[in-house]
Amino acid sequence: MRIGVDLGGTKIEAIALGDGGQELARRRVATPRHDYDATIRTIASLVDAIERELGRQGSVGVGMPGALSPASGLVKNANSTWLIGHAIDRDLEQALARPVRCANDANCFALSEAVDGAGAGARVVFGVIVGTGTGGGIVVDGRVLTGLNAIAGEWGHNPLPWPRDDERPGPACYCGRSGCLETFLSGPGLARDYGERNGIELDASEITARAARGEDAALAALGRYEDRMSRALASVLNLLDPDVVVLGGGMSQVTRLYEQVPRLWQAWAFSDRVTTVLCPPRHGDSSGVRGAAWLWGEPGR
Secondary structure: OEEEEEEOOOEEEEEEEOOOOOEEEEEEEEOOOOOHHHHHHHHHHHHHHHHHHHOOOOEEEEEEOOEEOOOOOOEEOOOOHHHOOOOHHHHHHHHHOOOEEEEEHHHHHHHHHHHHOOOOOOOEEEEEEEOOOEEEEEEEOOEEOOOOOOOOOOHHHOEOOOOOHHHOOOOEOOOOOEOEHHHHHOHHHHHHHHHHHHOOOOOHHHHHHHHHOOOHHHHHHHHHHHHHHHHHHHHHHHHHOOOEEEEEOHHHHOOOHHHHHHHHHOOOOOOOOOOOEEEOOOOHHHHHHHHHHHHHOOOOO
């Protein structure tokens, strides 16, 4: 049995998977924000509750914001800032009295979709998170590519490629730079773009709903979003050349992206033809927690 834990900024979810990937149990609780010790206790409590329910012990994988620094062994780059500077893997191992594997949440999303999701059977899968933030994960031959510096797939903090005059220098990003992909392709990025053009503050879901009803301003905002995503993903195609790109996060529910972006990225990719598939996640919001469970191996392994 494999147990996966998805450590989010507002909720912590745990799932137990059988050897074939079938869901055995699931639990979810609120994240004790800004309290690291309580976060460790909450994760341990969730694992214990699932194991008591099922009457057996399992391996434990945790998907988290940020990454473990190879230099220090401590959490870095986490927007859940109370995790930064802690050895979360070692602390969880002590709390659970067993080995624990931790990985970036976008890597877990990509792994889930590569193992038995939309990218199943593909050799190279790039998983993209476009929600409150923007991130990515890379899976090659069923294994997460973490990278020497534990930043492989950190797509959201690259600059927007081939920027147009009105896109320079770009919005300020929390990382300290300007013009990061996250500032354009996250849900708040779409909302900012619409608000600056139209003087109305709406969230991304309302903008996409207005576009579906045919509002010109919303359609124009989505058109700009698709153009930017096509350039951003073309840079990934040029570097990684994946078989499949899977979108996750709130913006992945915008169905027109799957037709418009592949049509547009051809103009930017350095190839006479692009056959890479862009698709939504098979497991939806459950991909992250399932991927955390699969940190302990694919089905049958």
